[in-house]
Structure formats: C-alpha cells, structure tokens
Amino acid sequence: MVGIHSTKTRFIIFLNLVIISIYLFGCNKAGRRDLGEKINLSRSETIKLNFLELKKDIEFITLSIPDSVYLGSIRSINSSNDYLLLHDPEIANKIYLFDKMGNYISQSKKTGEGPKEYLSLYAYATVMNSIFIYDRELRRINKYKLPHFNFEYSIPCDNYIQNLIQVPNSKNIIGVSDDFVNEEMYNGIVYFNQKMEEIEVESKFPGIIETTQFNNFSTIDDSLYYAEPLTETVYVYRNKKFIPKYHTDFGAMSIPFESVYTSEAENFYEIIAGGDYYYAIHNFNISNDLVSLNFFKKTIDEQLLGLYHLKDKKGVLIDLNEEVRDYVLNPMNVSDGYNYILLFPDEYSLATLKNLGMPDQRLNEIDLKNTIVVKFRYLDIPI
Incomplete structure (x- = not known):
C-alpha cells in the first residue's frame, strides 16, 4: 500500500482519473471507435x-501419465514450442510437461526456500527452451532449462505478480501486477525483457x-x-x-x-x-x-x-x-x-x-x- 499523499498530489490523481473516465465514457458513447474495430x-x-x-x-x-504422477487442480494449459504445459498452482504446486501427442516428459522440482526451489508456483512463462517461475511468497523468479527443469539462476522481483505470459516468437514477457501505484491505480501491465528486467509499467484501474x-x-x-x-x-x-x-x-x-x-x-x-x-x-x-x-x-x-x-x-x-x-x-x-x-x-x-x-x-x-x-x-x- 502507498503512504499518505499530499493534498496537491491527491487532487492531481483525482483530476487524472476524472479526465480518463470522461475520455473512456465518451469513447463508449461513440462506440469506442478509437479503441479498435x-x-x-x-x-x-x-x-x-x-x-x-x-x-x-x-x-x-x-495424456500418457505415469502412475507416480498426480495431476491436481490444473488452472491452464499452454501450448509452447514442442510442449504442452499444465499448471497446478493450488494442490501439487507444479508444472507438468508433455509433448504435443500427450506423452509425459517431466515436471517442476520440489518446493522449498532453497536457492533452486520455490514455495509458490504462482505464475510462469516460457522463452524458447527456458521457463521462468514466479514465487509470490519469496518475491523472486527462478529460471530453469526445459525439458527437465534444470535450475539456472534466481532474481528478485519487487512487483506482486498475478500472471506471466510469454510473447510468441519473442523473448519478451508480460506480467500482470496487483501492486498499488497509488491509492487509485494498480501497477497493471508490466513489460519484461528476456532477463526478466522491468522495461515499462502500464497502470490500470483496480x-x-x-x-x-x-x-x-x-x-x-x-x-x-x-x-x-x-x-x-x-x-x-x-x-x-x-x-x-x-x-x-x-x-x-x-x-x-x-x-x-x-x-x-x-x-x-x-x-x-x-x-x-x-x-x-x-x-x-x-x-x-x-x-x-x-x-x-x-x-x-x-x-x-x-x-x-x-x-x-x-x-x-x-x-x-x-x-x-x-x-x-x-x-x-x-x-x-x-x-x-x-x-x-x-x-x-x-x-x-x-x-x-x-x-x-x-x-x-x-x-x-x-x-x-x-x-x-x-x-x-x-x-
């Protein structure tokens, strides 16, 4: 959360919100022609x-699944490069890797607070044959090499992230952040490069x-x-x-x-x-x-x-x-x-x-x- 704004700062924020609201409302009345087809x-x-x-x-x-592998609560299925990735952030706290024919390949490693581990597999994104796993509890991102989730390195992440999404045929990654910029706006869309370094933030309404x-x-x-x-x-x-x-x-x-x-x-x-x-x-x-x-x-x-x-x-x-x-x-x-x-x-x-x-x-x-x-x-x- 943010601290207390000065009266002048709060007025500027309020004025900006009013201007944005009037603009978007006007677009709505006009059919939002300037917001796309x-x-x-x-x-x-x-x-x-x-x-x-x-x-x-x-x-x-x-899916061809070994008896030793248990699929829990799968939230998403991502088709990326040669793989299907099934994401379970709630029960098993894992990502399961299959080929496009449904044959099991591997899964993400054990959880923990060690340098190669994670506590919460809240979001992830793939870039080429690598995968970035965001740990919301430890506020860091681990990079692993696919297909066997071999650890490469870990970097801190100051933003609270809800989702990570890879850009097809690109090394760039998009994040969705529910951190507050101020009392009225969230960080919103966060643009990362291939090293998961923040490039730009596009604030959004809560x-x-x-x-x-x-x-x-x-x-x-x-x-x-x-x-x-x-x-x-x-x-x-x-x-x-x-x-x-x-x-x-x-x-x-x-x-x-x-x-x-x-x-x-x-x-x-x-x-x-x-x-x-x-x-x-x-x-x-x-x-x-x-x-x-x-x-x-x-x-x-x-x-x-x-x-x-x-x-x-x-x-x-x-x-x-x-x-x-x-x-x-x-x-x-x-x-x-x-x-x-x-x-x-x-x-x-x-x-x-x-x-x-x-x-x-x-x-x-x-x-x-x-x-x-x-x-x-x-x-x-x-x-």
Missing part, C-alpha cells in the same frame, strides 16, 4: 444449441486487474492478445506494447464503467446486482474473420459464448443445453489459437465425449480412466 453484440439474439451443432475444429489428446485471469490472454497465429475485462477492449501486442485492436459492444447490457474502480469483491457484487449485465470478456479467439469470446451474464456463475463475423458484421450469443455446457462456456484458456479444456477420470463419461464430438471409432477405443485434453476453435456462425 467494433465487435457489435449489442443487438445479437441469444440462442440455445447443442455443442454438436456448432461448426468447429476439435482434437482429443489422451477492477480491471482484479478481474484479469490467465484466460484473458490468448496466443493466436504468433500474436498475443489481451481481452481486458470491464472495458471489454481486446489489445494485441505490437512493437513491445499492447495496442487496441477490437472493442466488444454489449449496448444497453454493458456493465457501468464505475466497475473498473472497484478493488473489493463486495463493491463489485453490488454493481452487478444492479442489472442483467454482460461483462468481463475472456477466452478471446479469432479464426479467419470469426471472433469467439466468452463473457459473464449478470452473475459470475453464468456465462455465454459470443460469435461475431468481422467481415459480415453479424453476431450471435449462444447458450448450451447439455452436460458439456460448463466445459465449453468456461474453457481454461486459449493457446496457439485453440480453446483448451481438461477432462479428468470419473468426471466425464462416453456421453460427454460424444456430445463434445469425439468420433464413434475413437469412442469405442477410449479408456475412461485416461485424462483427456480437448482443444477446439469455432469456424462459423450457426445458421
């Missing part, structure tokens, strides 16, 4: 479909950072996108900076802009209780001219899928009506142009796989004791 979902109808009715590219990857999760970042066709929640702006990383690319317009269903100022959950819940709002876009993906994204509807327990064709300027909102609904409307993240979900044994059935679109021949061969990675992307708007 509009994804206009303001008049799109909501339809209920089965997942099988959606045109998509989908693949099922069966509500934006508090609602930013790993699934707000997408790697697609060698580009990194950030679907900023609450402002509903999609940024793309260009020339060592995020620049606005698209803006999602929910029209009258848009959440009030004051939501970006909230740092406490109670205050945010009071705002969303005031209307049937659509908000906090995530899992942004784009294939050819088709944009797909997920977002919340009124509460954090209900989500919808939005599809929008940029060329035809047509969109549709989709709800699903079968058992795969929770998987499809809440994928873990988008990596290498695909939405990723994970099916654990005892949590899925043959009916689940059939409703996801697994071919009959594969269904006849599948072992329900396997853990399965499902990757998919949408190809068209349903007629």
